[in-house]
Amino acid sequence: MKPIIAIDGPAGAGKSTVSRRLAQALGLRYVDTGAMYRVVGVLADEQGVDLGDAPALAALIDALDLRFEEGAGGGRVIANGRDLSQAIRSAAAGQLASKVSVVPAVRERLVALQRAMSAGGGVVMEGRDIGTVVLPQATVKIYLVASPSERARRRSAELAARGERADVGQVTREIEERDRRDQGRSHSPLRPADDALLIDTSSEPIEAVVQRVRDVVAARHKA
Secondary structure, three states, X not given: OOOEEEEEOOOOOOXXXXXXXXXXXXXXXXXXXXXXXXXXXXXXHHHOOOOOOXXXXXXXXXXXXXEEEEEOOEEEXXXXXXXXXXXXXXXXXXXHHHHHOOOHHHHHHHHHHHHHHOOOXXXXXXXXXXXXXXXXXXXXXXXXXXXXXXXXXXHHHHHHHOOXXXXXXXXXXXXXXXXXXXXXXXXXXXXXXXXXXXXXXXXOOHHHHHHHHHHHHHHHXXX
16 A cells, blocks of 8 residues: 555644655655645635534535645645635634634544545645544654744744735744644644654754655655
């Protein structure tokens, strides 16, 4: 069976960059589960759906046509025929995602979609509960961490690159608030799987992190 690689960690730890580069290097499919929650949050906000209304959010997901597309210009997230790749990367979208992600009905439906996407293996899936809940049978489980200050610096740089105002202090507070929500929720809290390899990306180059994970994948499949 082709490898199933789960990469988890808090916001700003480097999950997306590492996961995408790893998938490209190994010729595997890349799935950003965080983008799925962002899509739900953005669509709910657009449609005036209360972020705590479980039945309405569930209905929104049941009607959702979602797909990921990889191209020369990077990845795109298409929801109901619309390209939401840029809209879901704002700071506001991140906060919306964190709020809808605590709703059990939302997680249950999106987890079902994520498991379907991983059927047959050959996938690198990143998120916050991949190794613990979504794909506990993953071939390799990685948990990335980084200091709050480094995560805030990265996030601020991303926002500034898109032309959004980025105050490092505000971004730090938002990251800490999201960490509290993600780690404290009763349903699928953010935590490393017992058998996950923890990697601190605070000062390690992305290329080195990707190579470390490639080495682990190669060793597991050789065995």
